Amino acid sequence: MLALIDLHKRYGNVAALAGCTFQVDRGRMLGFLGPNGAGKTTAMRTIFGLVTPDSGHVTWDGEPITTDRKQRFGYMPEQRGLYPKMRAHDQLSYLGRLRGMEPRQAAASADRWLERFGLADRRLDRVEVLSHGNQQRVQLAAALVHDPDLLVLDEPFSGLDPLATETMADILGEETARGKAVVFSSHQLDLVEDICEEVAIINAGQIVVEGDVRRLKDAAPIRHLELELDGEVGDLFETLDDVRQIRSEDHGHTLIIDANTDIRGFLARAQEVGRVRHFTYTTPSLSDLFLEAVR
């Protein structure tokens, strides 16, 4: 299990991390969310010792992370980087050896991953001649080539087309099912909601929401309400105690409301105003939770 425990890191006057704590178990996938500059990349770098926190620590199975331990981790940094002039296969096999694989084993694994990504016929191409999407695939393969116990991926979905996104999501799912711990950051909240059981939301260097996505949604103090109504709303919404957000478009209205709202009473009042054509009352989406948490 990976655990980040009360990490603090300042750069001059900026607090990049201010008490960042979360954990990921083997066989679980955690979506790591947060606005730009909230500290996602800094937190991920501390796992690899690329950033040394001012205080707090990172552990794997309760033990500090040593160099040998790090060789069982895979990392895909936000700033993609491979040797542009090195052949795809050589590159992967080199990174495998660098993390302790025997040469033959590393070469075989490099081939396996290239095949898995549909790049078997490009294995002797230099990375610089590959398309952006293919470079991204090689980059992910570079994080996977040594069959790590933990995968840390910084924005793995950015810049991918829908097809590539699906492949990437499939592979992350498979690796999780094979017992790896997976952490990835993303801004695509719908996607995260689809594929992750767990999320952690960081804001201003602090984890503000963390846990199982479904339980978080159930426990959220807000609900998502959609209403389509013939006729003027008038002061209908003002009868609600705590409206967090209203978005209206013609006759359709989307509201984020307090979870304790008397929803039957509200529906009754709405029906007095006009014919209710559509009414849904659900737990909030991950987007709703995210906006609520970082606002």
Place this chain on the structure above:
Amino acid sequence: MSQLRTMWQIAGREIREHGRSKAFLITTALTFLLVAGLVVAPGLIGGGTTEYVVGGVGEGNEPIVAAAELLGNASDEPDAESSVSLKLETFDDREAAEAAMELGDLDAILIDGREVVVESVGGFGDSAVLSLLQQGAASVELEAIVTESGQAAADVIDVMTSDPLETTTLSGPEAGDETRGAVAYAGLLLLYMAVLLYGNWMLSGVTEEKSNRVVEVLLSSVKPWQLLAGKISGIGLLGIGQFAGTILVAIIALRVSNVVELPTLDVATVANLIVWFILGFLLFAVMYGAAGSLVSRMEDAQNVAFPMSMIAVAGFFVSIAALSDPDGPAAVVGTFIPMTAPFVVPVRAALGAIPGWQYLLAVILTVGAIVGLVFVAGRIYAGGLLRFGTRVKLRDAWRSAGT
């Protein structure tokens, strides 16, 4: 996995990728060709016969020209093509001969065997023919004197063209100071070129990893010092290989063309050169590596490397001074500064002008400096590698690695 193995993996990649890059193969081939050409070319150009045409006015010119030609060829190998040929062309009067010289047909004019006219005395070819004619005239005069005393003319010429004294050196038949000085000078030049060339490989290799961001992937599984040490070892070995190849080509070319006798070297001189070659290379490679970690773009790399190049240039000049004055203050001071020692000490040692304690102290100081620099550079490297964008200040790199 052992940490050294990781380092060798990195070194191996440097050797493989650098070694098969077009740039490397082309520069290596060009260097080999250039070196072979430089060695062989003077033999080809210098070979053959240099021809001079001498205009003669009046009497008594033939014996002088004949003697001059004989003297000019005196040091030729037997059976070899003669190196100088002098042809005499007779003119009716001085004016006609001078007119021919103005047209460039003549190299010199002899008048009645007593006066010689050349275009100018500064020119290279002119002085050669002038001095030949002077010597020729002298030997003709000598010949006249000895002929009167009844000795064979040829003997006189023989005596004049051979070394009358047998030469012995105190150090025995091994290379004399002069050859050792020449070897030291050649070694110095090679070291200077190697420092700049391979230092720049180091610099661009480190900057390249930073500019294409692969460094973050690497550092997620290896330590900065392993990366630095692996790069230095890889580039160092490849560089030493290229250099050894170049020297081998030069030696083969020398053997084949037979232009210069190869000096016989004693083990001490060679060991001395190799030790300082490695020390010098390591010292500068570490510095160049640290400098490379401070910048993210190739364009900035040369700027941060400038101070290092200046140090190498300074070391080179101090050691040139040491060649002519191996005991002088510049040479002694340069011995104890680790940045200049790799240039100065081998020169002084080759000339036999360095006391044992100074040599030992210089080695200790330089090795100490390398160890210290590895620590300092390793920290700068670690602090500089993950800071992208603008050039990182030395102090910031140092600090950010420390926290």
